[in-house]
Amino acid sequence: MAPDPHSVDPSSLTQTYDTLVNLWTSGVRDYHSLLSDYLTANSIFTAAIGFILARQPPTFFFTLLGLILCVFGVLMVLQMAIVLGRFSAQIALWEWKLRGMELQTSWTQPPLFIKLQQYRDHHQSLEDHKNDPPVLHTTWALRQHRQWWARREFSFPIFFGITYVLFLVWSVIQLFG
Numbered sequence: 001m002a003p004d005p006h007s008v009d010p011s012s013l014t015q016t017y018d019t020l021v022n023l024w025t026s027g028v029r030d031y032h033s034l035l036s037d038y039l040t041a042n043s044i045f046t047a048a049i050g051f052i053l054a055r056q057p058p059t060f061f062f063t064l065l066g067l068i069l070c071v072f073g074v075l076m077v078l079q080m081a082i083v084l085g086r087f088s089a090q091i092a093l094w095e096w097k098l099r100g101m102e103l104q105t106s107w108t109q110p111p112l113f114i115k116l117q118q119y120r121d122h123h124q125s126l127e128d129h130k131n132d133p134p135v136l137h138t139t140w141a142l143r144q145h146r147q148w149w150a151r152r153e154f155s156f157p158i159f160f161g162i163t164y165v166l167f168l169v170w171s172v173i174q175l176f177g
Helices: 010-053 060-102 112-120 140-145 152-176
Strands: none
Touching (some): 010 060, 060 152
16 A cells, blocks of 8 residues: 555654644744834834924934934834835745645644634634633634735834825925925
8 A cells, every 4th residue: 555645753743743833933022023123113213203304493414314314214114014014925935835834644732723724714712612702602702803904014014104195295285385
């Protein structure tokens, strides 16, 4: 009888699974840390631009400085979108690999990442009659999370990008208007 092509040595499978779980966990942690850093940097940057451009009467030097900072802000927003999108894709890859491992015929542990996908992405309630409560239902926020406008790698760069562009337009109007 030929060996099952989808079957893998259980000890090798467990070791690889543990490594991928560590990579996934590190990726999620790094994503949130980087998101927090970008939010802090963008908040400080927009506040600084606002203070610079709020000087009355507006002077050429401060208006030009605000314009330059707006350009750097737009570049920072583009970098934020690219880096967060890359981390998000990397995390999705680890989850995909982990679900594939859980589908192996030799897998004997609970399918945590398959359940995570069912709960988070397919909005299926999870049941465990030994747990309290026995059914874990999805929430509105969880159902909205996968919408394009609710994804942090899109929504935060769009928000800050709009802010920088408005400051940029205001600066150009002040300089040449």
